[in-house]
Amino acid sequence: xxxxxxxxxxxxxxxxxxxxxxxxxxxxxxxxxxxxxxxxxxxxxxxxxxxxxxxxxxxxxxxxxxxxxxxxxxxxxxxxxxxxxxxxxxxxxxxxxxxxxxxxxxxxxxxxxxxxxxxxxxxxxxxxxxxxxxxxxx
Numbered sequence: 001x002x003x004x005x006x007x008x009x010x011x012x013x014x015x016x017x018x019x020x021x022x023x024x025x026x027x028x029x030x031x032x033x034x035x036x037x038x039x040x041x042x043x044x045x046x047x048x049x050x051x052x053x054x055x056x057x058x059x060x061x062x063x064x065x066x067x068x069x070x071x072x073x074x075x076x077x078x079x080x081x082x083x084x085x086x087x088x089x090x091x092x093x094x095x096x097x098x099x100x101x102x103x104x105x106x107x108x109x110x111x112x113x114x115x116x117x118x119x120x121x122x123x124x125x126x127x128x129x130x131x132x133x134x135x136x137x138x
Contacts, residue, residue, distance in 0.1 A: 006057035007064075011131035013050035017043050018124035025117060037101065044098055047120075050127075051091075067138045076133050083126040090116070090123050 020043035027036040066076050097116040100109035 001060070003057050003061045006053055006061070007131055007135055010050055010054050010057065011128050013046050013053065014124045014127035014131075017046040017050065018121055018128070020046060021117060021121050021124065040098070040101070043120075044094060047090075047094065047124075064134055066134060068133070072133075072137075076130075079126050079133070080130055083123060083130055086119050087123045087127075090120050094120060 020039050024036050024039040024043060027033075027039060066073060066080075068076060093112065093116045097109060097112045100106075100112060
């Protein structure tokens with residue numbers, strides 16, 4: 001099987017997730033809880049699909065070395081390291097945030113969502129940036 005399409009799929013899933021997170025934030029700021037809930041469930045599902053696709057790709061194709069040299073290499077690795085560290089944190093944060101929201105514990109949901117949203121958004125956006133730097137820059 002050819003797994004070469006999966007990095008582009010993964011970047012697309014990250015981009016869709018970032019867009020959904022922004023839409024979800026906008027909806028809750030406008031008081032549209034039902035729509036917010038649906039969009040945030042879609043963002044979580046998109047992230048879950050990303051995780052499955054990412055795992056399949058790396059289990060079968062391995063990793064790709066960054067081909068750049070000079071200052072761009074330092075930029076790439078700075079983005080990559082922060083992305084990876086925060087990506088490890090976002091899974092439990094998203095699960096807890098989602099469970100509190102679905103469980104109706106709005107005050108506790110809001111407290112953690114204020115941390116979860118920017119981290120999740122950063123991970124989603126930098127996932128796209130890492131893809132572009134790794135597969136499209138060179």
